[in-house]
Amino acid sequence: MSVVEVRHLAAGYDGREILRDVDLSVASGDVVAVLGANGSGKSTLIRTILGLVPVRRGEIDLFGTAQRRFRQWSRIGYVPQRIGAGSGVPATVGEVVASGRLARRGLFRPPGAADRAAVNEALAAVGLLDRIGDPVGTLSGGQQQRTLIARALAGKPDLLVLDEPTAGVDAASQEAFAGALTEFAANGGTIMLVLHELGPLRPLIGRAVVVHDGRIAHEGVPPEPAGHHAEPGHDHVHPHADEAKAGICEWAPTEGTKAY
Incomplete structure (x- = not known):
């Protein structure tokens, strides 16, 4: 079954067209990485699919x-x-993850046993069940990102969409992401991820889509990283920063890739 179908898409904001004539198909059970240099349009593609652009x-x-x-x-x-899981609001880890159940149960229905079980299961999947009662502001940045992934998992979605989940977080959290997403995919879930680089998620990725200058420049087997990102000492962790300033993996069409 088709989960996402994009046909001849053009999108943008602030009077600027960022995506041009994009076609993309994601089937049930696919795990698709959306790659590209900063400013290429990869996050805009995801946000447009979700109706945010x-x-x-x-x-x-x-x-x-x-x-x-x-x-x-x-x-x-x-x-x-x-986006930090705390966002300045005093809440426990469990409360943040429980908010992921609202779309499924409704705003005015109190949480039940199924909701509590889903929260516990999601936190266990990202390795944070022991922190369920802790204020989310006491967590590290990587743990807060794991809390946000648990919040999404708690809603029992069919499609999980993640925008650079591993950027700027520690190696332990990246490994926790990989484990949680591998389990989600093994249970039939569909995943779309925006990534700078694959890192520990590489074994999970079934297909890569490289966005370059607002168009799909490659679709298929994930291409190898270029430049210093291909070096053995590269740590695969980037700080959060504006797109124009952040360290980037220059995913771009190379010889032998499928260009459009």
């Missing part, structure tokens, strides 16, 4: 329904980039 031209279908008519948002779990 307006479509200028083209069409998007989600689970066989036109995006403009799609209402089953509980089927999609989204982990945005560069």
Whole structure:
């Protein structure tokens, strides 16, 4: 079954067109990495699919329904980039993860046994069940990112969308991400990830889509990283930063890749 279908998509904001004539298909059970240099449009592609950036031209279908008519948002779990789990609000780890159940149970229905079980299961998947009662502000940056992934998992989505989940976090958290996502995929889940580089997630990735200058420049086997990212000593961890300033993996078309 098709989970995401993108046809001849053009999108952008602030009067600027960022994506141009993009076609993409994601089937049920696919694990797709969206790669590209900063400013290439990879995050804009994900945000447009989720309805966060307006479509200028083209069409998007989600689970066989036109995006403009799609209402089953509980089927999609989204982990945005560069947002701390605390966000200045005093809450426990368990409370943050429990908020991921709201779309499924409704705002006014109190949590039940199934909700509590889903929260515990999600926290166990990312290795934070022992921190369920701790204030989220006491966690490290990597642990906060793991909390956000647990929040998405708690909603029991069919499609999990993550925007640079490993950027700027420690190696232990990256390994925890890999384990949780591997389990989600093994249970039939569909995953789309925006990444600078694959790191410990490489064995999980079934297909890579490289965005270059607002277009799909490569689709298929993940290409090898270029430049200093290919060096053995490269640590695969980047600080969060503006796209124009951050360290980047220059994923771009190379000889032998499929270009459009």
